[in-house]
Amino acid sequence: MPKSDNIPAPAVRRLSLYLRQLEAFHAADHRTVSSRQLGEALSLSDAQVRKDFAYFGQFGHPGIGYRVPELIQRVRRILGTDKQSNVLLVGMGNLGRALVSFGGFAKRGFDVVAAFDRDPGVIGMKSPRPIAFSVQPLADLPQVVKEKSIRLGILAVPAPAAQAVADTMIAGGVRGILNFAPVTIQAGLEIAVASVDLGVHLEQLSFQLGTTVS
Amino acid sequence: MPKSDNIPAPAVRRLSLYLRQLEAFHAADHRTVSSRQLGEALSLSDAQVRKDFAYFGQFGHPGIGYRVPELIQRVRRILGTDKQSNVLLVGMGNLGRALVSFGGFAKRGFDVVAAFDRDPGVIGMKSPRPIAFSVQPLADLPQVVKEKSIRLGILAVPAPAAQAVADTMIAGGVRGILNFAPVTIQAGLEIAVASVDLGVHLEQLSFQLGTTVS
DNA sequence: TTTTGTGAATTGCTTCACAGCA
């Protein structure tokens, strides 16, 4: 049983990176890995790595390091991705279509099993590539959430529609939203929201270039 | 002249959010905005907002607040997006195609003006929608970087190719990379790298659901 | 030896609270 409370948010963010790197070590047939090796691969200190894992329990073996397959299992358990879960997506514009075609989610434990759009033009569309579902109207969302036990939704609609669609998702039973619209989504504390604003990331790079360099 | 050094990284991240929100206030015809209003819209404290701006200079007017158009200009200047700049993209898979079709970059000061891919099958392709350039082979990258004064590149290739392509971009003169591949890119300190791992964000949501709730 | 786990020290970030200006 971990302390469960008082875990720094940055530590949780890094947990995902550790998992990704552990899987890379596993693919390269490393049986064990030390906090220093793991930190080096991710540009973190060895102390940081040990402290982060310590928030969740005792995973290491003194003198040995961490056993890779064991740690992968335990981190997945912590993140809740030890079993596949279903997610839905709303907004089948350019980005939405790219995201449902994107193979990377399934490898990390998330299956995109339903897509919704307001536009009747794309509803019924068999979505790009051989995908097993067709695009449905938003009105069907609550039913699909129940039938497929969906907890997470990806929001890929234009900015002006984002808050209203988010409200619809929440009312329909979605518990967490990954938002790609460049607006701040307002939701209750019991709803988890993460936002990815592609423009923001380029701005960060632009700022760094302005200061890092002459 | 700002102090220039010792600016917390979180403050720089929030600067992009302030800009986005200021533009929303501007569109709604707000002439001025207080730190409290701005903070409320972004779920931040008023003190946080004032302190963040203070890292970069004195922008506010006591008793009044911040003048919206003025602050927008100054934040853009700080981020280096007061003038449009050219960016390139490598990797015309699903995600890459969606990103070049994505209108949101131009509004924030970034024009995607060139696209590259390894696959001869897509080279020469006029890219989706009416876009003014065609996909080129990677060998052309250094020349394009020079001709179009490109400093930033978007990396949207599969994970196994990402590091090699990043090296090619850097050797070609790119100074900052926005990486969508789920790997840590190794680059010199003079190169700015930002990574967006779509799977990681879903994992964060998954973790929050596991702990927030029963 | 090697390497973890962890209290203690340190560094960094945020919030507080108020002087000063409009």
Next chain:
DNA sequence: TGCTGTGAAGCAATTCACAAAA
């Protein structure tokens, strides 16, 4: 009065450094 800018205080996260385990 309303609101900014900022030193000081408080809190959070990281790094240090070492006892214990293999």
